[in-house]
Amino acid sequence: MSEFKIRTSGRIALADITAEVEAAAARAGVRAGLCNVFVRHTTAAVIIAENADPDVSADLLAHLERLVPRDGGFRHGEGNAQAHILSVMLGVSLNVPIEEGRLRLGRWQGVMLAEFDGPRERTVAVSVVPA
Amino acid sequence: MSEFKIRTSGRIALADITAEVEAAAARAGVRAGLCNVFVRHTTAAVIIAENADPDVSADLLAHLERLVPRDGGFRHGEGNAQAHILSVMLGVSLNVPIEEGRLRLGRWQGVMLAEFDGPRERTVAVSVVPA
Amino acid sequence: MSEFKIRTSGRIALADITAEVEAAAARAGVRAGLCNVFVRHTTAAVIIAENADPDVSADLLAHLERLVPRDGGFRHGEGNAQAHILSVMLGVSLNVPIEEGRLRLGRWQGVMLAEFDGPRERTVAVSVVPA
Numbered sequence: 001m002s003e004f005k006i007r008t009s010g011r012i013a014l015a016d017i018t019a020e021v022e023a024a025a026a027r028a029g030v031r032a033g034l035c036n037v038f039v040r041h042t043t044a045a046v047i048i049a050e051n052a053d054p055d056v057s058a059d060l061l062a063h064l065e066r067l068v069p070r071d072g073g074f075r076h077g078e079g080n081a082q083a084h085i086l087s088v089m090l091g092v093s094l095n096v097p098i099e100e101g102r103l104r105l106g107r108w109q110g111v112m113l114a115e116f117d118g119p120r121e122r123t124v125a126v127s128v129v130p131a
Numbered sequence: 132m133s134e135f136k137i138r139t140s141g142r143i144a145l146a147d148i149t150a151e152v153e154a155a156a157a158r159a160g161v162r163a164g165l166c167n168v169f170v171r172h173t174t175a176a177v178i179i180a181e182n183a184d185p186d187v188s189a190d191l192l193a194h195l196e197r198l199v200p201r202d203g204g205f206r207h208g209e210g211n212a213q214a215h216i217l218s219v220m221l222g223v224s225l226n227v228p229i230e231e232g233r234l235r236l237g238r239w240q241g242v243m244l245a246e247f248d249g250p251r252e253r254t255v256a257v258s259v260v261p262a
Numbered sequence: 263m264s265e266f267k268i269r270t271s272g273r274i275a276l277a278d279i280t281a282e283v284e285a286a287a288a289r290a291g292v293r294a295g296l297c298n299v300f301v302r303h304t305t306a307a308v309i310i311a312e313n314a315d316p317d318v319s320a321d322l323l324a325h326l327e328r329l330v331p332r333d334g335g336f337r338h339g340e341g342n343a344q345a346h347i348l349s350v351m352l353g354v355s356l357n358v359p360i361e362e363g364r365l366r367l368g369r370w371q372g373v374m375l376a377e378f379d380g381p382r383e384r385t386v387a388v389s390v391v392p393a
Contacts, residue, residue, distance in 0.1 A: 130393075
């Protein structure tokens, strides 16, 4: 397992971490297997989404805020219940296949850290298991 | 890793791919481990759901369209922002345990490709890692 | 792979299963790798969420019931369509990195079984694959 840190850019924001994950997977030296990407936080998530058109990211984040409003009458005292709920809904762990030592993502897919309570520094763990 | 293709039946539809995934896992020859199912697309997802009562699928798809309406005032120009958002919410990657060379699904569980921008041909990648 | 059973406490409820998953992972004797947690049910899910403040769990469950109401005009005859939909949205399978023989969760993260059609006894499968 290896880790890297990433600084997120806003309260709610996406950060494309495909290159960092790819580099961590390459360092593991596994030709074929699975690469797990895991965020150790309860107010962020890790997703795979289109990384070409910025409108896709904007639509996604705006709609997530409609589904889980920031001011949703929540009990949790820190004011970030929205972030906790979105973290659970999108998930903190995902796996990408590795083939010939590289992530086998689709052409339009990128690995993104989804920030819901930023900006702040986040830690991402990358684990690789061989086939 | 191996791949198979599946033709989806509608704009929004589920395709039961349990048999195809089971066959791909069996070809890998692993007695115990994990089977990862991954779709290389940003407008589809892979889920585990009940595959017995078709009403369950109908309820699921209808409710997802209520949560993320097709005409949600989105910016993305291709008209399929709904599909991108549902792909992120449901996810493109999932793992099923393998025991005695077979998927260890529950009695009512099936692996489904969830199509949100079809009908079209989709590619599914199956990777198996040993315990 | 190993299994354990857990009795859930209500129709919709969270059960912290971190200790049980940790114990199952330790029994596997793997120093570094991935631990998969899988529920064999179509009306429950497995999530990672904050396990410190009970208000976070209460906010999460209350909001999930707003997003997917129990009485949503569903067709499925058993009255638990809500549970099926939430199971798909949150997912029945997740992976946690293992390092030095232990789950590498963040400080505030716990592994939870999310019950949507209880109370009842649920089976959780834990599989460990080495790095």
